Amino acid sequence: MQTMKxxxxxxxxxxxxxxxxxxxxxxxxxxxxxxIAAHHRWLKPHFFDERTxxxxxxxxxxxxxxxxxxxxxxxxxGNGKTRAGSPAWHMRQSSYLxxxxxxxxxxxQVDFVLCTHLHVDHVGWNTRWKDGRWVPTFPNSTxxxxxxxxxxxKYESDAGKEESGCIAxxxxxxxxAGQALLVDSDFKVxxxxxxxxxxxHTPGHVCVRLTTSASSAVxxxxxxxxxxxxxxxxxxxRFCYDPAQARATRRAFxxxxxxxxxxxxxxxxxxxxxxxxxxGGYRFTPAA
Ligand SMILES: [Zn+2]
Numbered sequence: 001m002q003t004m005k006x007x008x009x010x011x012x013x014x015x016x017x018x019x020x021x022x023x024x025x026x027x028x029x030x031x032x033x034x035x036i037a038a039h040h041r042w043l044k045p046h047f048f049d050e051r052t053x054x055x056x057x058x059x060x061x062x063x064x065x066x067x068x069x070x071x072x073x074x075x076x077x078g079n080g081k082t083r084a085g086s087p088a089w090h091m092r093q094s095s096y097l098x099x100x101x102x103x104x105x106x107x108x109q110v111d112f113v114l115c116t117h118l119h120v121d122h123v124g125w126n127t128r129w130k131d132g133r134w135v136p137t138f139p140n141s142t143x144x145x146x147x148x149x150x151x152x153x154k155y156e157s158d159a160g161k162e163e164s165g166c167i168a169x170x171x172x173x174x175x176x177a178g179q180a181l182l183v184d185s186d187f188k189v190x191x192x193x194x195x196x197x198x199x200x201h202t203p204g205h206v207c208v209r210l211t212t213s214a215s216s217a218v219x220x221x222x223x224x225x226x227x228x229x230x231x232x233x234x235x236x237x238r239f240c241y242d243p244a245q246a247r248a249t250r251r252a253f254x255x256x257x258x259x260x261x262x263x264x265x266x267x268x269x270x271x272x273x274x275x276x277x278x279x280g281g282y283r284f285t286p287a288a
Contacts, residue, residue, distance in 0.1 A: 003103060004272070004287070007214030009192055011265070011272075012063040012103040016076035016096050016125075019049060020057035020268075021088045027225055028235045039231055039283070046271050046286040047227040055226045056270035059121050061096075062219055063103055064210060066192045069111040072138065073208055073219045074267055078124025081169055089120070096125060097137075110138040112189060115145045116221025116267065117202040118153045118171055119239065120164035127173050134173040143174045144189060146197070147182040149204025150175075198223050198253060200246030201237070207253075217263035217272075223253055225268050230254055230275055230284040254282050263287055 003012040024031060036055070040048070049056040064071040076096065083089040097107065115123060126143060127134040136143070150171070157167035174180045185197035185206050195206040201222045208219040223246075224230065225237045233250040236243035257264060258275045264284070265272045271286040 005214075006210065006217060006263070007212035008067055009210060009212045010065045011210075011217070012065075012105075013265075014061045014063065014076075014096060014099045014103060015058050016061065016094060016099075017059040017088070019052060020054065021059075021086065021121075022238075023052075024055045024226055024228070027237050027239075028229070029238050030235045031228070031232065035232065036228055039228055042278075042283045042285070043227060046273075047269070047284065049270075055228060057226065057268045058270050059268065061100070061125070062265055063100070063105055064193065066190060069190055069193075070105060070109050071112045071114060071189070071193060072105075072110050072141075073114045074116055074122040074221065075113060075125035075137070075170075077121050078127070078170060080129045081124060081166070083120065083164055085163060086120075089124075107138045108140055110141045112193075113138055113141050113143045114189065114193070114195075114208050114219075115143065115149070116208065116219065117205040118145070118149050118167060119202065119222065120166040120170075122221070122267065123166055123170040126170045134169050136174050136177050136179050141179065143180045144187065144195075145171075145180055145182055146185045146187075146195065146204040146206050148185060148199075149202060149206075150180070150182050152203040198249050200242050200244075200249040201240050203241060215261060215263065217265060218257065220253070220264055220266045222267050223250055224266055227266075227269055227273075227284045230282050233282075258282055 062073040077089045128137045153167050156162040188194040198207045210217040236246045240246040258277045273284050273286040
């Protein structure tokens with residue numbers, strides 16, 4: 001996928017990191033290699049990474065251009081951030097802004113940054129280091145964040161329980177700059193885009209629904225981390241705040257969108273695609 005058109009709206013993506021920082025076994029503690037192997041017939045080749053012998057994963061940003069707005073959904077890990085616990089994320093120097101320019105977008109052009117949730121691998125490029133401090137990367141943008149998500153992580157950060165430091169260096173500066181818009185979890189951004197609460201992975205996790213004259217899509221954030229969870233929605237990730245709620249949310253999401261023709265664009269999936277029913281279960285199939 002480079003850029004796809006859905007009616008009057010285009011979707012592009014910028015891949016910041018093209019492989020997983022965690023093995024599937026580590027990411028999905030309840031998963032089993034045997035069960036995953038039984039799904040290889042549909043996981044390969046699109047959702048499998050032969051370099052690692054494991055399921056493929058990305059850290060990426062989606063760029064949505066509607067007739068009126070340029071919108072960025074989730075902002076990856078970021079450059080120059082102290083991430084003591086994550087060598088692959090620590091003090092990165094990537095070409096992300098050049099890659100954004102390559103899909104035709106400068107930071108100044110972005111009208112909205114939509115945050116599905118406030119985890120470290122989704123907020124990094126909210127800010128960049130300039131003149132000795134963290135400033136919003138997108139100077140003309142409104143950063144839209146579910147209020148419930150902000151309240152939870154603000155508390156965790158103030159209590160010293162948010163270990164990565166991402167709230168302090170990637171979210172608070174946006175709030176202090178007056179560029180954050182704290183909203184209800186069903187907030188309507190414009191006539192094409194709106195938030196929907198799908199909680200569990202984090203307390204205020206939202207998906208972003210896109211509706212166009214041609215069809216619809218959902219940017220599902222971290223409701224699922226690996227494509228195999230479409231078939232095994234009971235497997236929560238090690239990073240799910242409430243694994244039982246996350247499981248129920250994932251099941252409901254898979255059932256609602258199966259065979260619906262809704263394009264699913266997940267935070268970490270290597271390709272957009274569709275949820276389809278098969279043999280009493282579900283699988284994911286890549287968009288053409
Ligand atoms: Zn994530």
